[in-house]
Amino acid sequence: MARTIGSDGGKTEAAIRMAAAGLVARHGFEAVTMRQLASEVGVQAAALYRYFPTKQDLLFKLMSRHMEELLSSWDDAANRHADQPDDRLAAFVEHHIRFHLERRETTHVSNLELRSLSPEQLSPILGLRARYEAELRAILQKGSDVGCFAIEDTALTTMAIIQMITGVIVWYRPQDRLSVDQLIAHYRIMTLRLVGAAHDHTD
Amino acid sequence: MARTIGSDGGKTEAAIRMAAAGLVARHGFEAVTMRQLASEVGVQAAALYRYFPTKQDLLFKLMSRHMEELLSSWDDAANRHADQPDDRLAAFVEHHIRFHLERRETTHVSNLELRSLSPEQLSPILGLRARYEAELRAILQKGSDVGCFAIEDTALTTMAIIQMITGVIVWYRPQDRLSVDQLIAHYRIMTLRLVGAAHDHTD
Structure with a gap:
């Protein structure tokens, strides 16, 4: 019986990406070698190069895929929520925290390895980030326009919120005293x- | 005339640390070699090893000194401010942002290279970080106790604020539309x- 090359290839590629995210998150991109990665996945280095011609390609794929998944996952979540700015903002915070806690390793790689990208690679990654930030900025802007939020500077508030909620993965551990649900509830309120949401959401 | 060895040595050590912070911030700790560093400072590699026996020592010194300076600089700033929790919190935010914007490179190293420390080195650095976080937590706790703040979870709010205000150095550039003073004013308000500060600070 013929093997489904496409499907096996997809699995191998995913396995390589997963192993790479783990190694790069632990040791840093510069310190990880293709040989080390091949041994971690259990393939020959030659097989690795078939999927990712250079280590640099691999890093770019990890980071672009992470951002594309974040955007499409938020798109799905946003469609399930009403259009009220406060509900939408609460949904954004919840989605962001859950998504990143479920992908700690690619999140670390995405946050720590921007400097390892070539200028040609950096530009599309920053483009994807800007698209994601624009999603939050639009919620804040709409909330301000309808008088639901009191925001002095929408662009700056966007960055402040993203940094605050991304920071969760730096310190939160699943065995912490707070569950993920409790954690998210607190961050939604904050x-x-x-x-300056008009209604009190502390209850 | 005898040269003041101590003073020259201090200058050389500071020059090495400064060059190291720049190189490590740009390329990552793993990628930087002692040889590269010596050539950047303009000394022989042997001279480098006299001050820092290993690359690992150098990283530790960079990070511990950064945290010690942060703690003592905040200590000075705190003494200049009244004891009201809201004033103190505003002062903490201002000090944190100014301190880190003035030390972008060691800040990047401190944030990105924790994973490059040995377990024996990591523990004192985390200790210094905990001491700093405790400073903010004490302000929040006092504000809650006297009814000046409405905080659900002091420990979590401490981490949220630190991540939010540290995030500034990731995206803010001095040539931005906002001056550092305007930036700080916005972050104090947010x-x-x-x-949940009882008084409105938006004016």
Whole structure:
């Protein structure tokens, strides 16, 4: 019986990406070699180069895929929520924290290895990031326009919120005293207060 | 005339640390070699090893000194401010942002290279970080106790604020449309709102 090359290839590629995310998150991109990666995945180095001609390609794929998944996952989540700015902002915070906690390793790589990208690679990654930030900025802007939020500077508040909620993965551990749900509930409240949401969401 | 060895040595050590912070911030700790560093400072590699026996020592010194300076600089700033929790919190935000914007490179190294420390080196650095976080936590706790802030979880709010205000150095550039003073003014307002400060600080 013929093997489904496409499907096996997809699995191998995914396995390589997963192993690479783990190694790069632990040791840093510069320190990881293709040989080390091949041994981690259990393939020959030659097989690795078939999927990712250079280590640099691999890093770019990891980071672009992470951002594309983030955008499409938020797109799905956003469609399930009403259009009220406060609900939408709370949904954004929840989605962001869950998404990143479920992908700690690619999140670390995405946050720590921008400097390892070539200028040609950096530009599309920053483009994807800007698209994601624009999603939050639009929520804040709409909330301001309808008088639901009191925000002095929408662009700056966008960055402040993204940094605050991304920071969760730096210190939060699943065995912490707070569950992920409790954690998210607190961050939703803090974020709504930060934007001066008209209604009190502390209950 | 005898040369003041101590003073020259101090200057050389500081020059090495400064060059190292720049190189490590740009390329990552793993990628930087002692040879590269010596050539950047303009000394022989042997001279480098006299001050820092290993590359690992150098990283540790960079990071511990950064945290010690942060703690003592905040200590000075705190003494200049009244004891009201809201004033103190505003002062903390201002000091944190100014300190880190003035030390972008060691800040990047401190944030990105924790994984490059040995376990024996990591522990004292985390200790210094905990001491700093405790400073902010004490302000939040006092503000809650006297009814000046409305905070659900002091420990979590401490981490949220630190991540938010540290994030500034990731995206802010001095040539931005906002001056550092304007930037700080916005972050003070957002932080005070985030903790539910009783008074309105938006004016």
